[in-house]
Amino acid sequence: MKHKLFTPGPTPLPEEVRLIQARGIIHHRSKEFSDVFKEIREELRYVFQTKEEVLLFSSSGTGAMEAVVANLFSPGDKVLVIRGGKFGERWAEIAAAFSLKVFSIDLEWGHVVNPELIEKNLREDSGIKAVFTQLVETSTGVVYDIETIARVTKGKGVILIVDAVSGLGAEALCTDKWGVDVVVAGSQKALMIPPGLAFVALSGKAWKLTNNSNLPRYYWDFKKAKKAQDKNQTVYTPAITLVCALGESLRLLKKEGWDNVLSRHAKLAKATRQGVMALGLQIFSETPSNVLTAVEIPLSVGVKRLRGLMRDRYGVEVAGGQAALAEKIIRIAHLGAMEATDIIVVLSALEMSLSELGYPVEMGKGIAAAEEILGR
Numbered sequence: 122m123k124h125k126l127f128t129p130g131p132t133p134l135p136e137e138v139r140l141i142q143a144r145g146i147i148h149h150r151s152k153e154f155s156d157v158f159k160e161i162r163e164e165l166r167y168v169f170q171t172k173e174e175v176l177l178f179s180s181s182g183t184g185a186m187e188a189v190v191a192n193l194f195s196p197g198d199k200v201l202v203i204r205g206g207k208f209g210e211r212w213a214e215i216a217a218a219f220s221l222k223v224f225s226i227d228l229e230w231g232h233v234v235n236p237e238l239i240e241k242n243l244r245e246d247s248g249i250k251a252v253f254t255q256l257v258e259t260s261t262g263v264v265y266d267i268e269t270i271a272r273v274t275k276g277k278g279v280i281l282i283v284d285a286v287s288g289l290g291a292e293a294l295c296t297d298k299w300g301v302d303v304v305v306a307g308s309q310k311a312l313m314i315p316p317g318l319a320f321v322a323l324s325g326k327a328w329k330l331t332n333n334s335n336l337p338r339y340y341w342d343f344k345k346a347k348k349a350q351d352k353n354q355t356v357y358t359p360a361i362t363l364v365c366a367l368g369e370s371l372r373l374l375k376k377e378g379w380d381n382v383l384s385r386h387a388k389l390a391k392a393t394r395q396g397v398m399a400l401g402l403q404i405f406s407e408t409p410s411n412v413l414t415a416v417e418i419p420l421s422v423g424v425k426r427l428r429g430l431m432r433d434r435y436g437v438e439v440a441g442g443q444a445a446l447a448e449k450i451i452r453i454a455h456l457g458a459m460e461a462t463d464i465i466v467v468l469s470a471l472e473m474s475l476s477e478l479g480y481p482v483e484m485g486k487g488i489a490a491a492e493e494i495l496g497r
Contacts, residue, residue: 122436123436124436124437124438125436125437125438125463125466125467126438126454127437127438127439127440127453127454127455127463127467128438128439128440128452128454129259129287129310129412129413129440129452129454129456130259130286130287130307130309130310130316130454130456131309131315131316132309132310132311132313132454132456132457132458132459133313133457133458133459133463134313134314134315134457134458135313135369135370135373135458137369137373138313138314138366138369138370138373138458141365141366141368141369142315142362142363142365142366144365146361146362147361147365149354149355149358149359149361150354154354154361154364155352155353155354156353157364157365157368158350158353158354158355158364159353160368160371161177161364161367161368161371162174162175162350162353164368164371164372164374164375165177165320165322165371167371167375167379168289168290168312168371168374168379169289169294169296169304169306169320169322170294170295170296170297170298170379171296171297171304171322171324172297173297173322173323173324173325173328174322174323174347174350174351175320175321175322176320176321176322176323176343176346176347176350177318177319177320177346177350177355177359177364178318178319178320178321178340178341178346179317179318179319179357179358179359179360179363180317180318180319181307181316181317181319182284182286182305182306182307182319183211183215183319184319184341185305185306185307185319185320185321186211186212186215186284186305187215187341188319188321188338188341188343189282189303189305189321190215190216190219190221190336191219191334191336191337191338191341192330192331192334192336192338192341192342192343193251193280193303193327193330193331193334194216194219194221194250194251194330194334194336195333195334195335195336196219196220196221196335196336197220197221197222198221198222198250198251199221199222199224199246199248199249199250200216200221200222200223200224200249200250200251200252200253201224201225201226201239201242201243201249201251201252201253201279202216202223202224202225202226202252202253202254203225203226203228203234203239203252203253203254203255203265204225204226204227204228205227205228205229205230205232205233205234205255205258205261205263205265206228206230206255206258206259206260206261206263206443207258207259207260207443207444208255208258208259208260208284208286209228209253209254209255209258211284212253212254212282212284213225213253216253219336224242224246224249226238226239226242230260230261230445230446231261231262231263231405231406231407231415232263232407233263233264233265233266233407233408234254234265234270236266236269236270236272236273237273239252239270239273239274240273243273243274243277243279247278249279250279250280250330251279251280251281251282252270252274252279252280252281252282253282253284254267254270254281254282254283254284255283255284255285255288256283256284256285256287256288256289256292256294257285257287257288257291257292257410257412259286259287259412259413259452260442260443260444260446261405261406261415261446262404262405262406262409262410262412262413262414262415262452263406263407263408263409263410264288264292264406264408264409264410264411264412265408266408267281267283267294267299267301268295268299271299271300271301272299272300274300275300280302280303280324280326280327280330281300281301281302281303282302282303282305282327283301283303283304283305284305285304285305285306286305286306286307286310286319287307287310287311287412287413287456288310288410288412289304289306289310289311289312290310290311290312290374290382290383290386290457291310291311291383291386291390291410291411291412291456292383292386292410292411292412293383296322296324297324300324301324302323302324302326302327303321303322303323303324303327304320304321304322305319305320305321306319306320307319307320308320308363308367310412310456310457311382311386311412311456311457312367312370312371312374312457313370313373313374313457313458314363314366314367314370315363315366317360317363318360318363318364318367321343323343328343331343331344340357342356383411385459385460386411386412386455386456386459387411388461388494388495389411389455389459389460389461389463389464389495390409390410390411390412390414390455391494392461392464392490392491392492392494392495393414393453393455393464393467393468393491394409394414395490395491395493395494396464396468396487396488396490396491397414397416397453397468397471397487398490399486399487399489399490399491400471400472400475400482400483400486400487401481402416402417402418403416403417404416404417405417405446405449405450411455412454412455412456413440413452413453413454413455413456414452414453414455415442415446415450415451415452416450416451416452416453417449417450418449418450418451419480420448421479421480422475422478422479422480423448423478424441424442424447424448424449424450424451425441425448426478427451427474427475427478428441428451430474430477430478431470431471431474434470434473434474434477435469435470435473435474436470437466437467437470437471439451439452439453439454439467440452440453440454453467453471461495464491464495465488465491465492465495468487468488468491469488471487472484472485472486472487472488
């Protein structure tokens with residue numbers, strides 16, 4: 122049986138990316154590696170929409186999140202965290218672990234933050250040094266309005282820190298143009314390579330904070346990382362095979378064109394939503410993202426049974442919900458190396474599985490609704 126991933130990370134890999142990982146490994150202190158890394162540094166600026174250096178670490182996205190806190194703050198610093206899901210909570214947990222004073226805007230899961238509420242918090246406490254948020258809250262499928270949030274934080278004496286681990290490449294994020302100070306991303310999402318690399322882009326304003334931070338760090342030291350990258354090297358041994366795979370994926374993305382990459386994700390997302398709603402199911406997210414579609418599943422069907430059937434009978438893997446949403450939603454990703462036919466596959470598996478579990482389905486209705494979007 123062929124198996125297809127529709128999870129919000131890891132995501133499917135292009136053939137070119139898979140094949141380059143089968144080549145013989147190179148030494149990371151060689152000219153060959155430095156040449157590859159030099160090209161990657163330039164392409165990452167293109168992807169992050171920034172003129173600043175994009176730091177690369179061998180880790181998950183969470184490692185880069187921790188690195189941001191360790192390099193920019195000191196114990197007792199006040200920070201404001203948007204907590205609208207599992208990954209908003211993660212920002213708060215990391216900040217608390219480093220003894221920062223965390224203030225939070227708690228949202229009902231599936232809902233978005235009102236930027237005016239952020240502005241109110243900053244106005245009431247001028248001591249807040251940073252606002253932490255997501256581009257896409259992966260646990261709920263919600264996309265936040267980062268452009269408007271950046272307008273709120275600009276000129277307020279705070280930095281805006283955005284977790285774009287799942288959102289980069291699927292949603293627009295104009296780092297320099299909008300005035301976003303820190304962007305964190307990971308390799309296993311729209312960048313189309315396996316898990317294991319994480320990235321941090323910092324504005325000049327954010328870099329200045331590294332001079333005053335007194336939190337401990339060693340592996341995560343941004344200054345050491347930048348000094349090495351200026352020489353087309355990494356401080357410590359990188360995940361060499363993944364770096365080579367990244368070079369290939371970045372070339373593919375640039376060839377497609379960044380605007381086209383974003384448009385493709387938007388089209389696939391719209392088709393998926395239309396297909397799901399045509400089956401009488403509800404979208405969970407208040408502002409659905411182009412990363413994934415969060416779908417409410419009737420209790421009579423059961424999330425666990427539905428996911429198991431889609432996986433075991435049809436080879437289609439979708440994600441479940443997290444925490445309190447574990448038995449309420451499935452999450453269908455349309456992220457990374459995806460195309461129109463993939464959406465037909467996942468909707469077909471969804472229709473057949475729902476029917477087998479007793480949910481009233483008009484077979485082909487969801488597929489037809491998606492095709493109306495995909496055929497345009």
